[in-house]
Amino acid sequence: MTVDSTSTVADPPPPPGPPAAPPRAAPSHAARWSAIAVGVVLVGLMAVFVAGLGGDSDGPITASPLDGRAAPELAGTGLDGGTVDLTHYRGSWVVVNFFATWCPPCVQEHPELISFSSRHQAAGDAVLLSVVFNDETANVASFFAAQGGTWPVLVDDDGSAAVGWAVTGVPESVLVAPNGIVVGKIKGGVTADALDGIINDLERQADGG
Amino acid sequence: MNRVLGNAGVALGLAASVLGFVTVVVALVQRRHDRIRIARSYAALVLGGAVLAVVAMQRALITRDFTLAYVADNGSSLTPPLFNVATMWAALEGSILLWVLVLAGYLAITVVKFRHRLDDRLLGVAVAVQLAVCIFFFGLLLGPANPFRSFSPPIGYDGPGPNPLLQNHPLMAFHPPMLYLGYVGFTVPFSFAIGALVTGRVGEGWLVATRRWTLIAWGFLTVGVIAGAWWSYEVLCWAGYWAWDPVENASFLPWLTGTAYLHSVMVQERRGMLRVWNLSLLCATFSLTILGTFLTRSGVIESVHAFSSGSVGPLLLGFFALVVVVTVGLIGWRGDLLRSPGRIDSPLSREGAFMVNNLAFAAFAFVVLLGTVFPLVLEALSDRRVSVGGQYFDRMTLPIAVLLLFLMAVAPVLPWRKASAETLRTRLLVPAWVGAGALVVAVAIGARGFAPLVCFTLAGFAGGSALRQLVLAGRRQGWRGLVGRTNGGMVVHLGVVLLAVAYAASASYSHDAEFTLAPGESASLGGHTVTFLGTTTEERPEKQAIVASIQIDGGDVYRPSLNRFRQAGQLIGEPSVRPSVIDDVYLTLLDPPDETGAATIRVVIEPLVSWLWVGGAVMAFGTLLALFPGQRRRRPTDAVSAPVPRPVLAEPDVSPARPEPVEVS
Numbered sequence: 068m069t070v071d072s073t074s075t076v077a078d079p080p081p082p083p084g085p086p087a088a089p090p091r092a093a094p095s096h097a098a099r100w101s102a103i104a105v106g107v108v109l110v111g112l113m114a115v116f117v118a119g120l121g122g123d124s125d126g127p128i129t130a131s132p133l134d135g136r137a138a139p140e141l142a143g144t145g146l147d148g149g150t151v152d153l154t155h156y157r158g159s160w161v162v163v164n165f166f167a168t169w170c171p172p173c174v175q176e177h178p179e180l181i182s183f184s185s186r187h188q189a190a191g192d193a194v195l196l197s198v199v200f201n202d203e204t205a206n207v208a209s210f211f212a213a214q215g216g217t218w219p220v221l222v223d224d225d226g227s228a229a230v231g232w233a234v235t236g237v238p239e240s241v242l243v244a245p246n247g248i249v250v251g252k253i254k255g256g257v258t259a260d261a262l263d264g265i266i267n268d269l270e271r272q273a274d275g276g
Numbered sequence: 277m278n279r280v281l282g283n284a285g286v287a288l289g290l291a292a293s294v295l296g297f298v299t300v301v302v303a304l305v306q307r308r309h310d311r312i313r314i315a316r317s318y319a320a321l322v323l324g325g326a327v328l329a330v331v332a333m334q335r336a337l338i339t340r341d342f343t344l345a346y347v348a349d350n351g352s353s354l355t356p357p358l359f360n361v362a363t364m365w366a367a368l369e370g371s372i373l374l375w376v377l378v379l380a381g382y383l384a385i386t387v388v389k390f391r392h393r394l395d396d397r398l399l400g401v402a403v404a405v406q407l408a409v410c411i412f413f414f415g416l417l418l419g420p421a422n423p424f425r426s427f428s429p430p431i432g433y434d435g436p437g438p439n440p441l442l443q444n445h446p447l448m449a450f451h452p453p454m455l456y457l458g459y460v461g462f463t464v465p466f467s468f469a470i471g472a473l474v475t476g477r478v479g480e481g482w483l484v485a486t487r488r489w490t491l492i493a494w495g496f497l498t499v500g501v502i503a504g505a506w507w508s509y510e511v512l513c514w515a516g517y518w519a520w521d522p523v524e525n526a527s528f529l530p531w532l533t534g535t536a537y538l539h540s541v542m543v544q545e546r547r548g549m550l551r552v553w554n555l556s557l558l559c560a561t562f563s564l565t566i567l568g569t570f571l572t573r574s575g576v577i578e579s580v581h582a583f584s585s586g587s588v589g590p591l592l593l594g595f596f597a598l599v600v601v602v603t604v605g606l607i608g609w610r611g612d613l614l615r616s617p618g619r620i621d622s623p624l625s626r627e628g629a630f631m632v633n634n635l636a637f638a639a640f641a642f643v644v645l646l647g648t649v650f651p652l653v654l655e656a657l658s659d660r661r662v663s664v665g666g667q668y669f670d671r672m673t674l675p676i677a678v679l680l681l682f683l684m685a686v687a688p689v690l691p692w693r694k695a696s697a698e699t700l701r702t703r704l705l706v707p708a709w710v711g712a713g714a715l716v717v718a719v720a721i722g723a724r725g726f727a728p729l730v731c732f733t734l735a736g737f738a739g740g741s742a743l744r745q746l747v748l749a750g751r752r753q754g755w756r757g758l759v760g761r762t763n764g765g766m767v768v769h770l771g772v773v774l775l776a777v778a779y780a781a782s783a784s785y786s787h788d789a790e791f792t793l794a795p796g797e798s799a800s801l802g803g804h805t806v807t808f809l810g811t812t813t814e815e816r817p818e819k820q821a822i823v824a825s826i827q828i829d830g831g832d833v834y835r836p837s838l839n840r841f842r843q844a845g846q847l848i849g850e851p852s853v854r855p856s857v858i859d860d861v862y863l864t865l866l867d868p869p870d871e872t873g874a875a876t877i878r879v880v881i882e883p884l885v886s887w888l889w890v891g892g893a894v895m896a897f898g899t900l901l902a903l904f905p906g907q908r909r910r911r912p913t914d915a916v917s918a919p920v921p922r923p924v925l926a927e928p929d930v931s932p933a934r935p936e937p938v939e940v941s
Contacts, residue, residue: 098552098611106604112649113597118656119576120589170436171348171427230847236439 132233133241133249138163139231141198146208146220153196153243160193160266161243162257165234167202168210173238176256177214183259184218193266198223200237244269278341282332282424289325289380290414292318297407304400312400315407319380319387322410326380330364333373333423337363342435345427346370352437354818359443365452366438368573368588369423374453376413378460383410386464390485398471398482405467412595420587437818440841440848444511451503455527458497459565462530464489465537466562469555473606478551478614487541488903490558494534495899501527502892513849513864515788515880517888518779520669522577525648526568529641533561536637543627546692549618552611553634559603564641566596576652622694629687636679643672670783678730681776684738684769685711688745703744710740723785731780735773742769764902771898774891781884788880790866795873802881804861805829811869821850824865824875828854836865836877859883 133139141153141163153161164180166173180195187193195218199207204222211220223229232241241252242265250269253261296318303311333346337360342348350367351360364370383406390399417423442448468486472478504527505517518524537557543550571577574589620627647664654662689703714736718729745766749757757763791799793808800806809825814837823837834852841848854861862880869875 095615096612098615099608102604102608102611106600106608109600109604112653113593113600115649115653115656116570116576116593119652120574120593169434171345236436 134251136249138241138243138247138249139228141196141221141228141232143228144222146199146204146211146222151196151219151221154247156194156196157247158245159191160245162193162195162262163232163241163243164195164197164257165200165229165232165237165239165241166197167200167237168206169202170237172256174214176238176258177216179256179258180218181214181216183257183262184216186259186263193262194218196221198228198232200229200234201226242266242269278332278336278339279344279424279426282329282336282344283422285325285328285330285332286414286417286422286424287325288328289322289376290411290418292321292325293407293410293414296322297404297411300400300404300407304397304404309395309397309400312396312403313394315394315400315403316387316391318407319383319403322407322414323380323384325414326377329373329417329424330377333364333370334361337361340435342429342433343426344423345425346423348427348429348433348435350438351435352818353434355437355443356818358446358449359438362442362449362452363438365456366442369417369421371452371456372413372416372421372588373423374456375460376410376417378453378456379406379410379413379463382461382464383407386467398468398475398477401471401474402464402467405470406463409463409467412591416588416591420591437841440819440839441511443818444839444848444850445507447503447507447510451500451507453500454496454503455500458493458495458500459527459530459568461489461493461496462534462558462561462565465493465558469558470603470606473555473603473610473614476610476614478555483541483545486558487538487545490534490537490541490561491899491903494531494538495896495903497527497531497534498899499892499896501531502888502895506889506892509885510851510853513851513878515786515851515862515864515878515882517885520644520647520664520666522648523572525644526564526572529568529644529648530561530564532637532641532644533557533564536634536641537561539630539637540634543630547618547627549616549620549627552607552615555614556603556607556611557634559599559607560641563596563599563603564645566592566599570596571648577648624690624695624700626687626690626692629683629690633680633683633687636676636683640673640676640680643676644669647672674727677776678734681731681734681738681773684772685734685741688741688766688769704741706744707737707740710743711735711737714739723781725784728780728784731776735776735780739770739773742766742773759901759904761902764898764900764904767898767901768895769898771891771893771895774887774894778884778887778891782882782888786880786882788862788878790876790878792874792876797874799879801879802859804879804881806861806863806877806879808875808877809833810873811865811875822865822868824863824869824877826852826863826877828861828863834861834863836863838865838868855886857886860885 138153138161141151143151145151153163162183166176168174180197183193184195197216197218197220199220199222207220207222221228236254238256239252239254240257240262242250244250251265253265296315299318300312300315303309303314333344335341336344336347337351340347340351340353342351346367346369350363350370355363365374383403386406387394387403390396393399394403437443465486468482468489472482501524504524508519509515509517534557537554540550540557541554544554570589570592574592576589620631622628623631647668650664651662685707686700686704689700689707691699711733715729715733718732723729723732743766746758746763749763749766751757758767787802789799789801791806791808793799795808795810798805798807805828807827807830809827811822811824814821814823819839819841821837821839823835825833825835827833832854834854836852837850839848839850849864849866851862851864853863860880860882862882864878864880865875866878867876
C-alpha cells in the first residue's frame with residue numbers, strides 16, 4: 068500500500084516559480100560560444116577524416132592475418148602442366164593473385180595485371196603469381212588464351228591454398244616481400260599503378276627504417 | 277529494361293527533389309507561403325521515383341538480370357528467394373537505394389500528415405530541408421553509388437551471390453530495413469528543428485509532433501540495433517552479440533542522443549526550458565547518422581562489416597560538413613535569442629534528474645565517438661595504426677551505465693520542481709526492496725563479482741520503480757493506464773532493465789571450452805552435457821554443408837555446421853544455439869571430422885542472453901504504447917477540483933487530474 072503524503076500536502080497549487088526576477092537581466096552568449104567550441108572541434112575532426120581519406124588513396128591495402136609471417140607454402144601444378152612454386156621467386160616482390168573467371172572484378176582487373184606484369188618483366192623485381200579459385204581449369208586456360216597474360220598460374224583444385232592464405236573472397240591479392248614475408252593484402256580489384264605505389268611505399272619505408 | 281527503368285526512377289526523384297527544393301525556397305524567400313503547398317506534388321514525384329528505382333532493382337534481382345553490374349556482382353541464380361530480395365541491401369549501392377526509398381517515404385508522410393498546415397513557414401523550411409537531403413542521396417545514386425551500371429555478362433554467366441554471411445539467417449532481411457527506418461527517420465525531427473531555428477518558433481505544437489516522429493525513428497532504431505546484435509549472435513561463430521565495432525557504434529551513437537532528446541523534451545513541455553539544447557540534440561542525432569554512414573561507407577575505418585567503396589566517402593564527408601556548418605551556424609546565430617529564461621529550482625526534482633540523464637547520455641555518446649574515431653586521429657597525428665578494443669568501451673561506459681540505471685530508478689518517482697525527503701522515502705520504498713531482493717536472489721544463485729552485482733541491484737531498483745508506476749496507473753485507469761507516453765516509457769524502462777541484466781550476466785559469467793570428440797562421446801561444461809553423434813554432409817544448391825549432430829543434456833539434437841558456399845568458395849561456420857531462460861548453449865563446429873570421424877566443437881554457456889531479445893521486444897512494445905495518445909493532460913485553465921475518486925492513490929506527478937502550472941513563454 069503506497070500512500071503519498073505529498074498528495075495531501077501539495078493540494079494547494081504549488082508556489083510560483085522563482086520570484087519575479089527580470090528574465091533576461093544580462094544577455095547571455097552561451098549558445099554562441101558553445102556553437103563556436105563545437106564547430107572548432109568538428110573542423111579538427113573533419114581535417115582528420117580528410118587525412119584518412121587521402122591516406123587510403125594510394126592503395127586499399129589491408130591487414131592480413133598472415134602479415135609479418137613467412138608466406139605459406141604455395142606450390143603445385145601450373146596451368147601449362149608445369150610446376151609452380153612460390154619459393155622460386157624469392158628476391159622479388161610477388162603479388163599472389165587469387166581469382167576466378169566467374170568473378171566480374173577479376174575479369175575487370177585482368178588488363179591491369181597484364182600491364183603490371185609487363186612493366187616488371189624486364190627488371191624481374193616484381194612478379195605475378197595467380198591462383199585459380201574454385202574454377203574449371205579449362206575455363207581458365209581459354210580465359211588466358213583470349214585475354215593474354217604469361218605469368219605463372221597455379222591450379223588449386225582442392226582449395227587448400229585459398230584456405231592456407233586466408234582468402235575471404237576473390238579477387239584478392241596478397242603481397243609477399245622479396246624476403247618471403249607477407250606484408251599485406253588487397254581485397255577486390257587492383258590497378259597496376261596502385262600495386263606499384265604500394266611496393267614503392269614499402270620499399271621507401273624499408274630504406275628509411 | 278531494368279537499367280532504363282531504374283535510371284529513370286533515380287533521375288525522376290532527383291529532378292523532383294531539386295525542383296521542389298527550389299520552389300519551396302523561392303516561396304519562403306518571397307513569403308508566398310501558399311505556394312509551399314506545391315511541395316505535395318513534388319513529394320509524390322520523389323516517392324514515385326524512389327519506388328520505380330526499387331521496383332526495377334527488385335525485378336532485376338528476381339529475374340537475375342546480369343546486365344546490371346550490381347546484380348552481376350551481388351546476385352546469383354542460387355540465392356534463395358528471401359535473401360535474393362535482401363540482396364538489395366547487401367552492398368553499398370543497393371543500401372543507398374533503400375535509404376532513398378525510406379527517405380522519400382518519410383517525406384511523403386510528412387506532407388500528407390501536415391497537409392492542412394503546409395502554408396506554415398516552419399513547415400516550409402522543414403520540407404525544404406528534407407528535399408535537400410533527398411537531393412544529396414539521389415545524387416549519390418546517380419553518381420558514385422549508381423546501382424544501375426551496365427555489365428555485359430559472358431554466356432552462361434552466374435553471379436557470386438551476396439556475401440555468404442548475409443544469406444545465413446532470415447534476420448538479414450529484417451535488420452537493415454529496421455535500422456534504416458530508424459536512421460533515416462531522424463531526418464524528420466531534424467528538419468523541424470531547422471525550421472524552428474530559422475523561424476525562431478520553438479514552442480507551440482511543433483514540439484509534440486517532433487517528439488512523436490523522434491519516438492517512431494527511435495523505436496525502429498532500437499529494434500534494428502537489437503536485431504543486428506541477434507543476427508551477429510546467431511550467424512557469426514564468436515558467441516557474442518556486441519563488439520563495439522565501428523558499424524555498431526555508428527548505429528548506437530544517434531540512439532544515445534535520440535534517447536537523451538526523448539527525455540529532455542519533457543522538461544521543455546512541462547517547464548519551457550532547455551529549448552536550444554533540445555534542438556541541438558536533434559541536430560546532433562541527424563549529424564551522427566550522416567557521420568556514421570560516412571565512417572562505415574568510406575573505408576576510413578576498418579570494420580568487420582563496413583562496405584568497401586572509397587568513392588562515396590568524400591561526398592558523404594562534404595555533406596556532413598554542410599550539415600554541421602548549417603546547424604552549428606544556426607544555433608550560434610539564433611540560439612541565444614531562443615533560450616528560455618527559466619531555471620531549475622532544485623536539483624532534486626524531475627527536471628534535475630533529466631538534466632543529469634542528459635549529461636550522462638552526452639558523456640556516453642562522447643566516449644563511444646572518441647573510441648570510434650581515435651584510431652583515425654592517432655593515425656593522422658603520428659602515423660601509427662591502433663585499434664581501440666572492447667575493453668576501453670566496457671570500462672568507460674560501465675560507470676555511465678550504472679549512473680543511468682540509478683537515474684532510471686529514482687527519476688520516475690521524483691516530482692517536478694522540488695522533492696522532499698519524505699516523498700522520496702515513501703515512493704522509493706518498494707523499488708528499494710525490489711532492488712535488495714534482486715541482490716539477494718543473485719547472490720543466492722551464485723552470482724559473484726562487484727560490477728555485475730551492482731548492476732543486478734540497480735536493475736531491480738529501476739525495474740521496481742517502473743513496475744510501481746505501472747501498477748499505480750493500472751489501478752487508477754485499468755488497461756488504459758498502460759497507454760500513453762509516461763507509462764509506455766515505463767514499459768520501455770522494463771525492457772532496458774532486462775537488457776542491462778542480460779548484458780551484465782552474459783559478459784561476466786559465460787564460459788566456453790573446445791572438445792575433440794569421437795562419435796558417441798560426451799563432454800560436460802557448466803552443468804550441461806553435450807554428446808557428439810556424428811557428422812553428415814548435405815548438398816544444397818548454394819552450398820555444401822558439413823553438419824554435426826550434437827545432443828544437449830540427453831534431449832534435443834542441435835546441428836552446427838560448416839558451409840562451403842559454391843560461388844564464393846568460403847568455408848563459413850554456422851552455430852547452433854539452444855536458447856533457454858537461464859542459459860544458452862552455443863555450439864560451433866570448428867573443424868571437419870578427421871578420418872576416424874572425430875570432430876572439434878566449441879561449447880559456450882551464455883547465461884541470460886535470451887533476455888536481450890525479450891528486452892528488445894518489450895522496448896518495442898513500450899514504444900508503441902508511448903506513441904498512442906494517453907489521456908489528455910488538462911489545460912492549466914481547467915477546473916482543478918475535478919473529481920478524484922480515491923485521493924489516497926492519486927499521485928501528483930502522473931495524475932491527469934492534477935495540472936501543473938505551465939510556464940508560458
